[in-house]
Amino acid sequence: MRESAAFPRRIDALSAIVAFTTAAFERLGAPPELRRDVDFVLEELFTNVVKYGRGTAPVAVDIAAIAGGVEVTLTEREAECFDVTRAPPVDTTLPAESRRPGGLGLHLIARLVDSLQYDYSPAERCSRITFRKTRTGLPPDEAAGHEGATC
């Protein structure tokens, strides 16, 4: 079972994305306690597209039910290659005076998901980010880890 929708590249589309994930979780029978983490990851990925993407094509979001959770894919067309699995590390031990707003999104995504995969097709200029979130985390033999693409 899978739910799909596309959203314009505007920050105010976030409310429609939240409405979509809420409805998708209900229709798919996905664990509701996972939804905030899924919303968080989708918001971070989507706002990156809005801030840094140069294309105009809508951004597609697909949510599929898997055992104990969901697999979510965000597809951006007219995309430049940016491997979200290779974000620079963030020093979360710095004192407040040395911290700067921003830069935390991808770091937090890596902490919240079971697996994160980035694929990029240069021919189609299409990037595809897939993450999984389950109640218990995937067992090691099923976990995809954090797999990147060669940009």
Next chain:
Amino acid sequence: MLTMQGGGEGPVVISGRLDATQAAAAQSYLDRLDGVVTLDCAALDYLSSAGLGVLLKTHKRLLGAGGRLRLTAVNRHLQDIFSYSGFDQILEIEPGR
């Protein structure tokens, strides 16, 4: 949807979702406050990195004037976000029930 009420002598009660669409409004509200500002998070359901940026900017401004930002009644989800981001070492955070 995000709502914020109070401040001054009492806590600021924040409820709803502090995401990228609400960050500017939240920042504008908190920019008016000084001293030790307590944010009652009992009804704050969701916080994204945009919200973290608002809290950090506010805390740094308050620190510079001898105050600080403290958070109360923080739910489990928010505690995880604060822990993963290291904000639990920066801000005074009181867990919720």
